[in-house]
Amino acid sequence: MRFGRTLALERVDFEAAPGRISALVGENGAGKTTLMNIIAGRLRPDLGEVSLDGAALRRGSAVSALRAGIAAVNQSPMLFERFTWEENLALGGFDLAGFDLAAVAARSRALADKLGFTLPPAGATIEQRSVAERVRLEVLRALSFDPRVLILDEPTGVLAPAELAPFLELLSRLRAEGRVIVLITHKLAEAIAVADRITVLRQGRVVARTTAAETSESALARLMIGEIDIPPAPSAPAAHAGAMALSVEDLSLDRNRRRVLDSVRLDVRAGEIAGVAGVDGNGQTELVEVIAGARRAHSGRVSPASAAAIAVIPENRDLDGLILDMPIWENLLLAPALRERFAPHRWLRRRAALELCRALLARFRIRAPGPEAMAAALSGGNRQRLEVARAIAAAPRVIVAHNICRGLDLAGTADVHRALAEFAAAGGAVLLISSDLDELFALCGRIFVMSRGRVRETAPADRDPARLGMLIAGNWQ
Amino acid sequence: MLSAIGKSIAALALAGAIIAAVVAVLGASPIGVFAALWEGAFGSWYAAADTIVKATPLIFTGLAVAVAFSGALWNIGADGQLLAGAIAAGAIGPYLGGWPRPAAIILMLCAGAIGGAIWGGICGWLRARRDTNEVISTIMMNFVAAQLLSWVVHGPLIEASGAYPQSMAIAPSARMYLPLEPTRLNPAIVLAIVLALGCYLLLFHSRAGFELRAMGRNRRAAAFHRIPIARLTIAVLALSGALAGIGGAVQVSAITHRLYEKFSPGWGFEAIAVALVARLNPFGIIAAAIFFGALDNGSQAMQRIQGVSPVLVQVIQGLVIMILLAFDTPAWARIRGSLFARARDSAPPIEPGAQADA
Numbered sequence: 001m002r003f004g005r006t007l008a009l010e011r012v013d014f015e016a017a018p019g020r021i022s023a024l025v026g027e028n029g030a031g032k033t034t035l036m037n038i039i040a041g042r043l044r045p046d047l048g049e050v051s052l053d054g055a056a057l058r059r060g061s062a063v064s065a066l067r068a069g070i071a072a073v074n075q076s077p078m079l080f081e082r083f084t085w086e087e088n089l090a091l092g093g094f095d096l097a098g099f100d101l102a103a104v105a106a107r108s109r110a111l112a113d114k115l116g117f118t119l120p121p122a123g124a125t126i127e128q129r130s131v132a133e134r135v136r137l138e139v140l141r142a143l144s145f146d147p148r149v150l151i152l153d154e155p156t157g158v159l160a161p162a163e164l165a166p167f168l169e170l171l172s173r174l175r176a177e178g179r180v181i182v183l184i185t186h187k188l189a190e191a192i193a194v195a196d197r198i199t200v201l202r203q204g205r206v207v208a209r210t211t212a213a214e215t216s217e218s219a220l221a222r223l224m225i226g227e228i229d230i231p232p233a234p235s236a237p238a239a240h241a242g243a244m245a246l247s248v249e250d251l252s253l254d255r256n257r258r259r260v261l262d263s264v265r266l267d268v269r270a271g272e273i274a275g276v277a278g279v280d281g282n283g284q285t286e287l288v289e290v291i292a293g294a295r296r297a298h299s300g301r302v303s304p305a306s307a308a309a310i311a312v313i314p315e316n317r318d319l320d321g322l323i324l325d326m327p328i329w330e331n332l333l334l335a336p337a338l339r340e341r342f343a344p345h346r347w348l349r350r351r352a353a354l355e356l357c358r359a360l361l362a363r364f365r366i367r368a369p370g371p372e373a374m375a376a377a378l379s380g381g382n383r384q385r386l387e388v389a390r391a392i393a394a395a396p397r398v399i400v401a402h403n404i405c406r407g408l409d410l411a412g413t414a415d416v417h418r419a420l421a422e423f424a425a426a427g428g429a430v431l432l433i434s435s436d437l438d439e440l441f442a443l444c445g446r447i448f449v450m451s452r453g454r455v456r457e458t459a460p461a462d463r464d465p466a467r468l469g470m471l472i473a474g475n476w477q
Numbered sequence: 478m479l480s481a482i483g484k485s486i487a488a489l490a491l492a493g494a495i496i497a498a499v500v501a502v503l504g505a506s507p508i509g510v511f512a513a514l515w516e517g518a519f520g521s522w523y524a525a526a527d528t529i530v531k532a533t534p535l536i537f538t539g540l541a542v543a544v545a546f547s548g549a550l551w552n553i554g555a556d557g558q559l560l561a562g563a564i565a566a567g568a569i570g571p572y573l574g575g576w577p578r579p580a581a582i583i584l585m586l587c588a589g590a591i592g593g594a595i596w597g598g599i600c601g602w603l604r605a606r607r608d609t610n611e612v613i614s615t616i617m618m619n620f621v622a623a624q625l626l627s628w629v630v631h632g633p634l635i636e637a638s639g640a641y642p643q644s645m646a647i648a649p650s651a652r653m654y655l656p657l658e659p660t661r662l663n664p665a666i667v668l669a670i671v672l673a674l675g676c677y678l679l680l681f682h683s684r685a686g687f688e689l690r691a692m693g694r695n696r697r698a699a700a701f702h703r704i705p706i707a708r709l710t711i712a713v714l715a716l717s718g719a720l721a722g723i724g725g726a727v728q729v730s731a732i733t734h735r736l737y738e739k740f741s742p743g744w745g746f747e748a749i750a751v752a753l754v755a756r757l758n759p760f761g762i763i764a765a766a767i768f769f770g771a772l773d774n775g776s777q778a779m780q781r782i783q784g785v786s787p788v789l790v791q792v793i794q795g796l797v798i799m800i801l802l803a804f805d806t807p808a809w810a811r812i813r814g815s816l817f818a819r820a821r822d823s824a825p826p827i828e829p830g831a832q833a834d835a
Contacts, residue, residue, distance in 0.1 A: 293703050323694045325694050330687065
């Protein structure tokens with residue numbers, strides 16, 4: 001399989017057996033998602049075929065794959081933004097014949113209860129839902145087909161800790177029913193915990209086939225990454241007493257008569273990485289949008305107000321962060337500070353921008369055909385690296401980053417963490433909003449928690465998963 | 478870029494083959510028809526000059542469409558904006574007798590630009606401030622402009638005798654230079670080319686053009702990165718209207734010298750085809766406009782020499798547009814995606830067969 005000049009998969013043989021969970025692990029850009037799309041009939045391979053129970057499937061036909069019982073859950077959810085979630089589930093999954101929305105809602109609730117998922121309020125449209133909620137809807141949709149083969153692309157990355165156990169339990173149950181389950185992941189512990197067989201992809205090639213019993217996390221990591229050393233995660237810097245770099249005062253915002261931001265106050269000082277812990281959908285997205293200047297709060301203040309002083313890395317890189325069908329170098333210019341630098345007097349300084357872009361591609365090890373290639377040509381992890389590179393190149397006083405390591409592999413996560421730590425060490429301020437506690441513990445000095453639109457700072461004594469879990473759940477005393 | 482040109486040529490060849498078949502079925506000689514088309518369009522200096530004259534309004538309106546479409550602002554109202562510009566120029570033209578000729582001509586063009594800018598700017602304001610779909614508002618403003626023209630030539634601007642529904646002739650000093658008489662070739666084509674260069678620089682080398690294209694590709698990301706969407710929307714539709722309005726003023730100053738009903742044969746609509754065939758590239762628009770001008774001009778010779786209905790030329794135009802767009806799937810997918818899915822204001826990666834985000 002080839003995309004433009006990039007060979008995405010090369011002579012890959014992959015087998016998944018009924019009654020088994022087969023994990024597919026690999027770095028970002030290794031070809032995992034491409035392989036899933038080929039199996040699900042969404043991409044036609046240049047060579048080779050997919051067969052189920054010995055019968056070859058029509059190459060590149062999503063409809064015949066679905067008829068054969070192959071359902072896939074995407075890492076980036078594909079839902080109709082302006083439709084309600086019930087309509088989305090009715091269209092792509094439940095109840096293909098009748099379009100009875102009430103029945104769809106009832107059946108989704110039954111299934112969601114079994115999984116321990118919380119569903120959005122009745123009649124809510126997709127556009128306001130967080131990524132985690134979208135992924136949950138995708139999972140429900142795929143399961144509604146009662147699929148013989150279920151492929152899940154990084155499904156656990158956005159699930160809340162409380163949702164994870166029932167989800168993994170569900171996978172075991174589906175396995176017991178004799179279904180074929182393919183789990184694409186880069187969380188090695190998870191692969192070892194639930195999968196029977198593990199296939200490792202590196203740069204489009206299968207480099208190992210093993211079983212959970214025979215391997216270990218470190219062995220898998222070495223296979224995935226090959227020769228590159230993983231730099232150690234930086235240790236959490238002590239809370240820094242630098243000058244105030246970002247201050248948010250009494251921010252409040254209502255949306256659909258619901259309070260999504262409730263007198264939010266927080267501050268970040270120069271030289272520190274401050275974290276905001278919380279389950280997605282508790283106001284984080286809105287907070288980031290207000291800080292970015294893309295949404296106006298009903299009351300409160302964010303300072304500095306100047307666009308050039310704050311670089312924001314949004315959670316949804318494909319929708320908010322990047323413009324995929326623009327060249328990579330033009331994507332750099334989306335950052336207000338870089339636009340100011342490379343177009344100070346109305347005209348674009350194209351050559352200088354291209355030069356910076358080339359330098360950033362090399363410095364941040366972004367695998368790209370070149371600065372003039374479309375951003376869509378980058379894999380997910382490389383898109384994220386590009387966003388981080390852009391934020392740092394903008395030389396802001398503060399970087400606000402939201403779930404930036406979601407879907408990133410070990411090397412990518414380490415690179416991103418190191419870049420942020422270096423930025424802070426050089427006197428920059430970072431606000432890291434994340435649903436991943438390990439990430440926050442590893443990087444952050446001070447940690448805030450966010451729950452139902454409210455934010456409060458935690459005490460150093462709260463710095464353990466159990467205490468923080470209580471606070472995240474909203475039990476503030 | 479080369480392959481894009483190659484595709485255009487392949488599409489033209491395919492269109493030619495289909496047209497030849499249609500002509501043969503109609504009982505005429507395909508070679509004779511093509512020869513007559515060529516003869517009428519480029520067969521003599523006079524014919525070639527007239528082809529360029531016919532292409533000129535299409536360049537102005539084509540640029541107007543391309544600038545707006547680059548920002549995913551679907552301006553279907555270039556025709557109305559052209560009429561608004563023509564009305565403004567035609568209204569002041571009769572009173573410019575005392576002005577030196579260059580000043581009078583420039584005043585005419587400025588009036589056209591302002592008239593068109595107001596017409597387009599209204600739709601931009603409606604989109605930016607009241608979230609009114611600009612496809613609908615620009616279409617509606619076409620009718621308003623046509624009725625306004627009809628009213629002014631029957632009423633306030635009617636010629637002195639009052640016998641015909643047409644405006645007073647503009648003063649001789651307001652008339653465009655025609656240096657190559659008897660042809661009507663005039664400096665407006667130079668202005669059109671300069672404006673095409675200007676649009677190219679604006680779109681691809683200026684900050685505003687970058688912001689406009691970013692807005693066109695992904696309105697949501699553009700807003701996230703503090704691109705001033707509302708201001709840009711108003712400015713671009715006003716600019717788009719101004720370009721079309723200049724086209725209207727040029728037509729009054731150089732060709733008609735007065736206003737009358739049915740002033741535009743649909744330049745603003747043909748412009749959409751011109752802009753799409755040129756893939757919104759300003760230089761491509763010059764070539765596409767000349768091509769459409771040649772078809773228009775050649776059709777008269779075709780009818781005269783071969784006895785084929787000039788309606789066939791409309792068939793040819795339709796075929797060429799459809800085939801060119803069919804050959805250009807990514808561009809078409811983008812336009813279609815934005816036209817029908819404006820609600821999501823963003824573009825997920827397009828994967829063949831993948832379920833599209835609406």
